[in-house]
Amino acid sequence: MKKIRISHAANVDNMPKKKRLVGKSNKKKKKNVRKSNKKIVPEGCVNTLGKVAKKFGVTIKAVEKWKAQGMPTRSDKLYDISIIKQWKQERIDKVTGARSAWDQDYRKWKAKSEELDYRKKIGELISRKEVEEGRVARIHIVKRAFLSLPRELAARLAGLEPREIEVIMRDKIKTIIRKMSE
Numbered sequence: 001m002k003k004i005r006i007s008h009a010a011n012v013d014n015m016p017k018k019k020r021l022v023g024k025s026n027k028k029k030k031k032n033v034r035k036s037n038k039k040i041v042p043e044g045c046v047n048t049l050g051k052v053a054k055k056f057g058v059t060i061k062a063v064e065k066w067k068a069q070g071m072p073t074r075s076d077k078l079y080d081i082s083i084i085k086q087w088k089q090e091r092i093d094k095v096t097g098a099r100s101a102w103d104q105d106y107r108k109w110k111a112k113s114e115e116l117d118y119r120k121k122i123g124e125l126i127s128r129k130e131v132e133e134g135r136v137a138r139i140h141i142v143k144r145a146f147l148s149l150p151r152e153l154a155a156r157l158a159g160l161e162p163r164e165i166e167v168i169m170r171d172k173i174k175t176i177i178r179k180m181s182e
Contacts, residue, residue: 041078042078044080044081045074045078045079045080046078047078049067049079052084055081066084070087071084071087072087141180142176142180152172153172156168157169
């Protein structure tokens, strides 16, 4: 820093600041030049992602994700806060709309499930397993009955006329079918 010579008659306190800061005056001029090169940012806009993050109370990383997802920017590379708020609200509305449709479907299927449980409890419905077990049991009964026919009828049918054999066999088959339907 340069030393300033002061005459006997001059008082330092009465001197203007510019004269006292001879060595620093060039630095101030440079700062003023830098400030004049900056863009003038309109009200409601910001010029950095950090400022957008601060306005919304989120991290810069979150704002970077928004930008990747299509967050609107102005052509002069500024960020209009009101447009970004509108964009965010539209996204929330889309998600909420999809969620409410999902909720409606969920409630519908939940109601159907509850109705089925109720109908099972009062005996209107039986499980698939019970139906299959019943069907298998009936098939086994019919199978055994038909397989036992030759043993039961062989001695009775020996020496009879074909018409008589047909009548006896038809009666026995009808009996098996009747038992199956019970």
